[in-house]
Amino acid sequence: MRIPILKLHDYLLISVQVELDDQTALQFQEDVLEKIHEEGSRGVVIDLTSVDMIDSFIAKVLGDVVDMSNLMGARVVLTGIQPAVAITLIDMGIVLDDVPTALDLEQGLDRLQLELED
């Protein structure tokens, strides 16, 4: 399963709509980095509205995508994390350190704009 990545000007927009099995998550990580490189993207919004579970493996993959993208010079904003998912992550003691988040895609784009201004 491949997660579609849309390009909008300097940004990449990704809405995760499938069950994140391990293969899909790792493929996704690779695809995002490739696409940033290909398009010279400055920012990425990953929307997690449809994701109903994030375990330690998926959390690590997401955190790594953020770190790797930063290394490549692109900022990543995570949006739409469901309340149940946020609560579970906190229960698990998993903190997505320094990862910018926003409520939805639209606010995610605004957040990116801010991140990229300073």
Added chain:
Amino acid sequence: MQVQTHVDIHSEWGIVAARQAGRKLAREIGFGSVDQARITTAISELARNIYLYANKGQIQIEEATSAGKRGIKIIATDQGPGIKEIRRVMEDGFTTSGGLGAGLPGVKRLMDDFDIDSELKVGTTITAIKWLR
């Protein structure tokens, strides 16, 4: 009526199958969306540990009852290598595989009851229960 399901874990797909089965049963038993997420996440952690460290094993998910309480019970069993550093695995951040080391301490916090029974070269059984409130 007692409801229960078994999922064999011998590939990554087993992890997905186990958590889907767990979410379905949790919903049927009457857990709300936050507890469904907790239970599904706990199952995912236990199933992945089986796949990573023991190659294969089984997740059994069943309805639990005790003194008028109702809940869901997860039993993760494998005949793998067993857990060497049984005391340390419950520390946040302890990992032998470059993971976050958040799995087992996380499962303990997500669920209400938690028990590990592990013997070197024999295998590991982890039991966790979440009660309906």
